[in-house]
Structures are given as C-alpha cells and as structure tokens.
Amino acid sequence: MIEVHDLVKRYGSTTAVDGLSFTVEPGRVTGFLGPNGAGKSTTMRAIVGLDRPTSGQALVNGKRYRDHRAPLREVGALLEARSIHRGRSARTHLLALARTHGIPGGRVGEVLEQAGIAAVAKRRAGTFSLGMGQRLGIAAALLGDPAVVILDEPVNGLDPDGVLWVRTLIRELAADGRTVLVSSHLMSEMAVTADHLVIIGGGRLLADTTVDELIARVAPASVTVRSPDAVRLQSALAARGATVSSPETGLLSVAGLPAPEIGVTAAAEGVVLHELTPRRATLEQAYMELTA
Numbered sequence: 001m002i003e004v005h006d007l008v009k010r011y012g013s014t015t016a017v018d019g020l021s022f023t024v025e026p027g028r029v030t031g032f033l034g035p036n037g038a039g040k041s042t043t044m045r046a047i048v049g050l051d052r053p054t055s056g057q058a059l060v061n062g063k064r065y066r067d068h069r070a071p072l073r074e075v076g077a078l079l080e081a082r083s084i085h086r087g088r089s090a091r092t093h094l095l096a097l098a099r100t101h102g103i104p105g106g107r108v109g110e111v112l113e114q115a116g117i118a119a120v121a122k123r124r125a126g127t128f129s130l131g132m133g134q135r136l137g138i139a140a141a142l143l144g145d146p147a148v149v150i151l152d153e154p155v156n157g158l159d160p161d162g163v164l165w166v167r168t169l170i171r172e173l174a175a176d177g178r179t180v181l182v183s184s185h186l187m188s189e190m191a192v193t194a195d196h197l198v199i200i201g202g203g204r205l206l207a208d209t210t211v212d213e214l215i216a217r218v219a220p221a222s223v224t225v226r227s228p229d230a231v232r233l234q235s236a237l238a239a240r241g242a243t244v245s246s247p248e249t250g251l252l253s254v255a256g257l258p259a260p261e262i263g264v265t266a267a268a269e270g271v272v273l274h275e276l277t278p279r280r281a282t283l284e285q286a287y288m289e290l291t292a
C-alpha cells in the first residue's frame with residue numbers, strides 16, 4: 001500500500017505538490033492523472049525517496065522508502081528520468097542492480113524474458129530504441145519482485161504490441177495482489193487499465209474515484225433519440241422528469257431517464273422511434289471536464 005499524507009514539495013518559489021493526500025490500495029490498478037506540470041512525477045519521486053518532501057510524507061507499506069532495509073524488493077519503479085549506464089548491456093545493468101540490492105542473479109533472466117528483451121540482453125543499452133529502453137526500465141522495476149510497483153508513463157514510446165504487453169502486465173500485477181500506481185496521459189489506455197483513479201491539478205487532489213464514478217459524476221450519461229414526432233415525445237419525456245434538448249429537428253438528447261423508459265414512454269404515446277442510443281461519456285471527456 002502507498003499512503004501519501006499532506007505532501008508538499010516546493011522547488012524555490014514553485015510549489016509542485018501542494019498538500020496532497022491519497023492512498024493506493026493493493027490488488028487494483030490506480031491510474032495517476034493530471035495535466036503537464038500537475039506534480040505527478042514529483043509525487044512519484046517522493047514516494048521512492050528521490051525527492052525529500054518539504055512537508056508531509058509518503059509511506060510505502062507503512063514506512064518511508066529509505067527506512068526499508070531492502071527497498072527494491074519492496075517497491076519497483078519506472079520513472080521518467082531513469083539513469084541507465086548507456087555503455088552497459090541490459091543484462092549487466094540488471095545484474096549490477098540485483099547485486100547492489102541483494103536480489104538473486106537468477107531474477108535477471110526472468111525479468112529479461114518477462115519484458116521481452118532477452119534476445120537483446122547483450123546489446124549496449126545506449127543502442128536501445130525508446131520502446132526497448134522502456135521495457136528495460138520495467139524489467140528493472142520488477143527485478144526485486146516487489147509488492148508495490150510504480151510506473152511513470154510506461155507506454156511512452158511503445159509500439160501497439162508493447163502497449164498491449166504493458167496493459168496485460170499491469171493487470172496481472174494487480175491480480176497478484178500487488179499495489180500498482182501508473183501515470184499516463186493516454187486516457188483511452190487508462191480507461192481500460194485502471195480500476196481506480198487519482199487525479200491531480202496544480203499539485204492538489206481533484207478526484208480520488210473509480211473510472212465509472214468519475215464519468216457518471218462529471219459527464220452524466222444521456223440517450224440520443226430520433227423520431228419523426230420528436231416535439232411530442234420531448235414534452236412527454238419532460239413530463240416524466242427528463243432533461244431534454246433538441247440539437248436539431250427530429251433529434252433529442254435525453255438525460256435523467258434510461259433508454260428502456262424512453263422506449264416505454266414513446267410506445268405509450270404512440271410515437272415512432274428511428275433511433276434510441278444510450279451514450280456514455282468517455283474518460284477523456286470526463287477528464288477534460290474535470291481539469292478544464
């Protein structure tokens with residue numbers, strides 16, 4: 001579990017994180033979202049002890065990162081500005097990490113396989129494409145078989161195969177009961193990967209909720225209805241408490257009444273329907289609404 005309590009981080013006169021509190025629970029994927037400069041990377045860096053909070057704290061499994069005896073076995077992280085010795089091979093890089101963190105060398109082969117880079121393990125990391133570098137970063141994050149995994153923009157630079165691989169990996173990590181915190185700017189990706197969302201803006205919490213709840217709260221569902229008798233249907237639906245607008249002749253957008261009830265109302269009124277389509281906002285629309 002990750003617990004962020006009243007976290008504040010200032011860089012000179014810039015307040016990157018401004019009194020942020022949230023909890024990341026095990027067994028589910030938590031998406032960490034926010035516009036550029038919202039403070040996501042700073043928060044993630046504070047969680048893994050790379051940035052010292054100005055005040056407040058970030059705990060991993062009840063302790064600060066640096067108070068863990070074997071932190072890499074507790075938390076694995078892929079952060080945007082990772083440091084890889086470019087002249088080293090992927091295997092040597094991982095072996096060095098394993099050695100300095102008391103992780104059995106056998107894990108290196110396992111994570112190279114898992115990350116799909118076993119075939120290029122002997123190549124210098126400096127020659128890696130962006131996507132292969134991401135895979136190596138994720139392999140490093142998984143090296144200590146940690147209960148907590150933090151991935152900052154993991155699909156950055158990956159091809160469609162890689163994106164699918166990361167999506168499946170993240171879901172499996174959560175299904176194993178691990179705590180998974182993932183940041184991304186790709187809303188369509190988050191919509192299919194995350195169970196829970198923590199959304200920040202200007203270093204503050206904007207929402208701590210599920211994908212479904214956020215969409216329902218910020219951008220309520222509606223039903224699109226087409227009928228040659230739209231005017232009569234509009235008053236019948238309004239009489240039943242629906243909020244109805246008519247963006248063009250013969251077309252209605254209905255909120256506050258589910259599609260089956262609209263169909264029943266139309267039948268009772270003897271109104272012919274040409275279309276009855278429930279509409280749900282996308283996560284992207286809800287996010288734009290929230291962060292606007």
Ligand SMILES: Nc1ncnc2c1ncn2[C@@H]1O[C@H](COP(=O)(O)OP(=O)(O)OP(=O)(O)O)[C@@H](O)[C@H]1O
Nearest residue numbers: 011014015016034035036037038039040041042043
């Ligand atoms: N080392 C630093 N020194 C000074 N300012 C910094 C430093 N790191 C971050 N900041 C500032 O803190 C704010 C938050 O940055 P941060 O990188 O955490 O945001 P982010 O949500 O990760 O953004 P992005 O989506 O662009 O990666 C920004 O205004 C940034 O310029």
